[in-house]
Amino acid sequence: MASVVGLLEERELAARERVEELREVADRVLAELAEAETAWHEWLIARQRVGEVLSGPRPGQAGEAGPGAGESSGSEPATNAPAEVPLPRAARSGSIVPVWRPALSMDALAPHYQRILATLTEQASGGKPVMSCQEITAVLGLEPVPASVEGVRSKMKRLADRGWADEPTPGRFTLAAGPAGGS
Template sequence: MASVVGLLEDRELAARVRVEGLREEADRVLTELAQAERDWQEWLIARQRVDEVLSAPRRSETGVVGPVSVENSCVLKPEVAAEVPSVGAPATGAARAGSIVPVWRPALTVDVLAVDYQQILAALVERRTKEDGVMTCQEITVVLGLELCPASVEGVRSKMQRLADRGWAVEPAPGRFALADGPSWGS
């Protein structure tokens, strides 16, 4: 007859093997998800560019050289746009825009996240120090200086959901987000 300790060790080993297998599968799925998100983003940008080119009046018609703004687009407010770094110049040492959000673990800092995710987390940090720390996607959109339109709010919502899914934030109530307890936010 096998000992109780031996049976427990066998079950512990089986559980550990299962956890490691699931972690490998999760990493594979996250990698595939990141590639799919990049592909989707590239197609979205391509479609937006084609729409912009097709909707812009010809130079000979307007006498204007340069880009023409499209009505109902979501853009940064002018006072915020001056403070945002250009797309071609990412911050030194920071993750590039569009990079995946890694699952939070103790060794990670906010610097591994793209700038837009860092800005969202900074808004949550500021709210935590002043109030209850919980924000809606509309509130985050306003704090980031984005125009309050469905596209901007949905962009923030998808980023917040990604941060919550990966342990950087929590969703204590549907549509309301706060910082997770685990990550260290520094000063």
């Protein structure tokens, strides 16, 4: 028959091995978390830089001569028309929600975001300017299960963070003044 002390030592050894395994897992997860946070911060900085570039003056405007100014391709006559800021192309499905600005229309958003904003616009014109995520989910014709409601909630939060929608009270959303103003 095994001794009590021997049984306790076996269990202590098993517990210590489990602790070591969990420490290794925790160290690996913390390292991955640090890498993910670094990547996230880099993307945040990149988005901020792009926003600065898009909102600032473009080279070739206000009297600056950009590269190739005055040159022509040979078959077309050179014109002195000022360069226009191109409007963003329509977004692809799964694309990032841009920060709203007057030059943007809903076409800059992915189709599912366009449907949500169209729903808010229709409901606002029908006398219901503020809606919950459950109501938006129902109007969109989605099944009112938690996964669908949470999907709509995350999209609404993203739209509100980027200036396309407002959240006057927690969990209730309305179309922002800018996009509703006619862009």
